[in-house]
Amino acid sequence: MSPQPISTRDIVYIALFAALTAALALFPPITLPLIGVPITAQSMGPMLAGAILGARRGALSILLVLALVAIGLPILSGGRGGLGVFAGPTVGFLLGWVATAYVVGLLHELGWNKLTLFSSFAHAMIGGIIVLYAIGIPVLAVQASLSIKAATMACLAFIPGDLVKAALTAVIAVAIKRAHPIIGTRRGQTA
Amino acid sequence: MTGGSILHRAPAGLKLAALAMAGSAVVLVPDWRVMVDLFLLVALGFPLARLGRGALRAQLRPLMPMLVLLFFTQGLLASWEMAALVVARIATLVLMAALVTLTTRSEALIATVETLLRPLAPLGVNPGKVSLAFSLALRFLPVIAEEAERVREAQTARGLGHSPLALALPLIVRVLKAAEDIADAIDARSGHDDPSLRPHPETAPAPGRRFLFRSVKEQV
Amino acid sequence: MIRSSVGNAFARLHGAAGSVSVPSLPAAPGAQTGIEISDVSHRFGDTEVLRDITLSLTEKRIAIVGANGSGKSTFSRLLNGLLVPDTGSVLIDGLCTAKAAKAVRRKVGFVFQNPDTQIVFPTVEEDVAFGLKGLGLSAPERAARVSDVLARYGLEPLRERPAHKLSGGQKQLLALAGVLITNPDYVVFDEPTTLLDLRNARLVGRVIEALTQTAIVVTHDLPLIDAFERVLVFEGGRIVADDEPSSALANYIRRMR
Incomplete structure (x- = not known):
């Protein structure tokens, strides 16, 4: 299988979603009652990029976000940026974003014709929680010399927030499919 | 961004390569005392690069809650030597990377990225x-x-x-x-x-x- | 005189043989014979947006008016090959937009309604220079053309400014400069004054007036096209009037009642 060349329009989608994910850092975090862990809007970016742009463009746009972070732009939540971010123990989650976008995108592409709120939520959850934590937790364990179990425990508090984000992603993905679909349309048809 | 220091003038590609090597080497250090020395050495790089104390603090502050948490988790679960080693290692890695970012103009880093990508054409x-x-x-x-x-x-x-x-x-x-x-x-x-x-x-x-x-x- | 001495200075500096002419670009092939549109129809999904349009455009100032959704914007996109019609053909100086897209785009510049989406590079200078990429110019030739066009549109002091920090009028001038830097023979404008205040709209009007190129302007701004040679009125994907401004616009205003 030879991938289609990246068109101008693809590049624009990739760049704009990278910018959008960066802009999500500006939204104030919401704190869930009872749990007390702040939910940042930004980590919804990878799920959204996959669900709206599909696997390849979604993953590339998140890769671009990471590249912009690496060159020093303070575009992660809390104004973090620079190569230092990639030296910290949570780097696995950051790199995992790319996989999240890819998997969420791939699942949305495969299930595109019969996409429902529930299936979209399931796709976002698989990519945005299962895949992300499968990468983030082992890296955290290695970087911080923790056992996998201890690292997992440290991450549990974030799961409710991630579920909320997966649900929001599903609502948005279904609405965008109706209003302005990108996946599943051939380029060059609209004007 | 005034580029007075040697670090500012060094080519971006060289700094990135040095960072990659130093980053890998730091992981191999087994003794927490050596690690703390390395950390102080890297921290010393900030005034040498004329970055000022504010820059150093800005790098460490967001990391603090996690480092404290980690220190106690490691100390209670493993040993306090281990705790010191892990915390000092993370802080050292972050500071080294920040030193490269803060002394290199973003456009030079973009240009380096583009050069690195050329063989992938x-x-x-x-x-x-x-x-x-x-x-x-x-x-x-x-x-x-x-x-x-x-x-x-x-x-x-x-x-x-x-x-x-x-x-x-x-x-x-x-x-x-x-x-x-x-x-x-x-x-x-x-x-x-x-x-x-x-x-x-x-x-x-x-x-x-x-x-x-x-x-x-x-x-x- | 001044131009050629600048050119010689560049030639000396860079050891090129002969003089480098600063303002001229290699012209796109084909003489200026005008725009020929034959039997063009186009549909988006189920709606036919253009129907059986046949037309020849040779005037220097041509305006296109019509209600929203009348097909005028789609029509303008045919002229530089952004859109290739379902049926029929569009020839620019004898070049078919479907077959010679690249040459057509060099002949026909396109200025969009919203400069915010037309400016694609982060700084003024980079954005203006974008159109020159791939034209086979040397670095000093490109630099000279960039300086030339920035000076011509009063953008020189803003050269290093981030594009998003410009005012609305400055953005529209930058968009224009980015298109005119390649010296196209034709310039299509899609509602160039719609998003501007009165003062900036007049400024753009003066820029269009001063162009040596053929200008084709889609607009709702009727004073802008007072002095044009020809006005096409679109309705339901057809041209319902095609005349000099006073009678075409009278016809248009009657239809809008």
């Missing part, structure tokens, strides 16, 4: 397209940030409060609509059937990038 990676993607993201980041603010004001005016859906959905629709116009504009202006954009690698990045980065940093 046979695999279908087009440095011109990568470069266009960088430019577009930098161009539209402040635009989208402003747009987000405008949407937020509009929603507040309509009494919708801060519902994340009411914010995200209109913003995304606007971004997708704008993307089509932008792609049309690029095609209309590029004079290419398939734009292999920027076929002139000798073009130096415009000096204006400096101002741009500053303004993006102010904005974000």
Whole structure:
């Protein structure tokens, strides 16, 4: 299988979603009652990029976000940026974003014709929680010399927030499919 | 960003290579005392690079809660030597990387990224397209940030409060609509059937990038 | 005189043989014979947006008016190959937009309604220079053309400014400069004044007036096209009037009642 060349329009989608994910850092975090862990809007970016742009463009746009972070732009939540971010123990989650976008995108592409709120939520959850934590937790364990179990425990508090984000992603993905679909349309048809 | 120090003047590629090597070496250090010495050595690099104490603090502060948590977890679960080693190692890695970022102009790093990508051209990676993607993201980041603010004001005016859906959905629709116009504009202006954009690698990045980065940093 | 001495200075500096002419670009092939549109129809999904349009355009100032959704914007996109019609053909100086897209785009510049989506590079200078990429110019030739066009549109002091920090009028001038830097023979404008205040709209009007090129302007701004040679009125994907401004506009205003 030879991938289609990246068109101008693809590049624009990739760049704009990278910018959008960066802009999500500006939204104030919401704190869930009872749990007390702040939910940042930004980590919804990878799920959204996959669900709206599909696997390849979604993953590339998140890769671009990471590249912009690496060159020093303070575009992660809390104004973090620079190569230092990639030296910290949570780097696995950051790199995992790319996989999240890819998997969420791939699942949305495969299930595109019969996409429902529930299936979209399931796709976002698989990519945005299962895949992300499968990468983030082992890296955290290695970087911080923790056992996998201890690292997992440290991450549990974030799961409710991630579920909320997966649900929001599903609502948005279904609405965008109706209003302005990108996946599943051939380029060059609209004007 | 005044570039007085040796670190500022060293080529970006060299600094990145040195960072990669130093980063790998640090992981091999088994003794927490050596690690703490290394940490102090790297921290000393900040005044040497004329970065000031504020820069050092700005790097360490966001890391603090996690380091404290980690220190006690490690200390109670493993040993206090281990705790000191892990915490000092993470802080050292972060500071080393920050030292490179803070002494290197962003456009020099972009240029390095493009150079590194050039050997990948046979695999279908087009440095011109990568470069266009960088430019577009930098161009539209402040635009989208402003747009987000405008949407937020509009929603507040309509009494919708801060519902994340009411914010995200209109913003995304606007971004997708704008993307089509932008792609049309690029095609209309590029004079290419398939734009292999920027076929002139000798073009130096415009000096204006400096101002741009500053303004993006102010904005974000 | 001044131009050629600048050119010689560049030639000396860079050891090129002969003089480098600063303002001229290699012209796109084909003489200026005008725009020929034959039997063009186009549909988006189920709606027919253009129907059986046949027309020849040779005037220097041509305006296109019509209600929203009348097909005028789609029509303008045919002229530089942004859109290739379902049926029929569009020839620019004898070049078919479907077959010679690249050459057509060099002949026909396109200025969009919203400069915010037309400016694609982060700084003024980079954006203006974008159109020159891939034209086979040397670095000093490109630099000279960039300086030339920035000076011509009063953008020189803003050279290093981030594009998003410009005012609306400055953005529209930058969009224009980015298109005119390649010296196209034709310039299509899609509602160039719609988003501007009165003062900036007049400024753009003066820029269009001063162009040596053929200008084709889609607009709702009727004073802008007072002095044009020809006005096409679109309705339901057809041209319902095609005349000099006073009678075409009278016809248009009657239809809008």
